[in-house]
Amino acid sequence: MDLQRPSPAKSDEAGLPPAHGIPGSGRAAGETVPRRPVVAVSECLGFGAVRYNGQILQSRFVEGLRNHVEFVHTCPEVGIGLGVPREPVRLVERDGSLRMLQPATSRDVTGEMESWSRDFLTGMGAVDGFILKSRSPTCGIGDVKVYASEGGPVKSKGAGLFAREVMECFPLAAVEDEGRLTNLKIRHHFLTVLFTAARFRAARAIGALSALVRFQTEHKLLLMGYGQEPLRRLGRIVANPRRAPAGEVFTCYAEALGPLLRKPAQPGPVVNVLQHAFGYLTDDLSGKERRYFLELVEEYRDERLPLAALLAVLGAWIIREGVPYLEVQRFFEPYPRELLELTDSGLRTRI
Ligand code: SF4
Secondary structure, eight states, X not given: OOOBOOXXXXXXXXXXXXXXXXXXXXXXXXXXXXXXXXEEEETTBTTOOOSTXXXXXXXXXXXXXXXXXXXXXXXXXXXXXXXXXXXXXEEEEETTEEEEEETTTTEEOHHHHHHXXXXXXXXXXXXXXXXXXXXXXXXXXXXXXXXXXXXXXXXXXXXXXXXXXXXXHOTTSEEEETTGGGSHHHHHHHHHHHHHHHHHHHHHHHOOHHHHHHHHHHTHHHHHTTOHHHHHHHHHHHHOXXXXXXXXXXXXXXXXXXXXXXXXXXXXXXXXXXXXXXXXXXXXXXHHHHHHHHHXXXXXXXXXXXXXXXXXXXXXXXXXXXXXXXXXXXXXXXXXXXXXXXXOOOOOOOO
16 A cells, blocks of 8 residues: 655644543543644645656645645555556546546556555545545546547546545545635635544544533534534534433534535625624624624625635634633634635635
């Protein structure tokens, strides 16, 4: 298995809770609790010259993450022995099923790619996010050309064979391609899910229900941004009325959290969260400040202002007023601020 897991960098406060044992949790103090998100990357994105033509690509976003995550990287096409350089492969729909073919050699490598991907992914341990190469018949997450026949026209678009397995094996992980990550909203969603998944994994590694209660408390506003009903559903799981063992409750919570975080939070519920938080601050704000903030909310609703701008204003007021309930909320800083970059490719989000 050609999994490459570089040693972690030294600075590692990535917004995750400290590693510690909880009395009665069945876990010893000092037991490994993840300290930074683990991100699996297509190897050709800055880690190795493994493309079919022997090239390596660079992604600014991947580069920028280096101090904040632990990377693992792999090239599935090299993994199944196609070598570098190699004749390109393509996806072809044949008799209603999707095949991965190498037209220059007439090889059908579908079975090899599917079983290699499954073996690799089930053996790779905890992963919080994937950054995969766009448009690749192996790694692409949704924009891969599917041909009507070996030499025929493009029939549709879909996900590559490795990416399909990724989405099946890691329902809680953040999954994106490097092209889509040039879009501000997609990047914000990806980073939010990535760091939230890592914090949940950290709570799960502690193993005590108190860690899940803390996770739910700190993510209350963030989860509210996905709607009131999903938040209530997660709250009912945490309340654990059946007194189920902690491991079972964590599993149940993960099964509800994964589908919830798959799509970005919508402006409507996010505006509700902003107004909810604002309600805790209004007594201490002047009439001018209140009017200014409500104008900003409308600009956000009309997509003329990024969410980050409102969070910065609210964050400053929360620091000034010292509201403990708001101070712990991950909604205001779901990932390290150094990763916030407001450039935008203008790509439309897939919502
Ligand atoms: S896109 Fe995937 S399969 Fe293709 S070179 Fe990159 S890592 Fe390898």
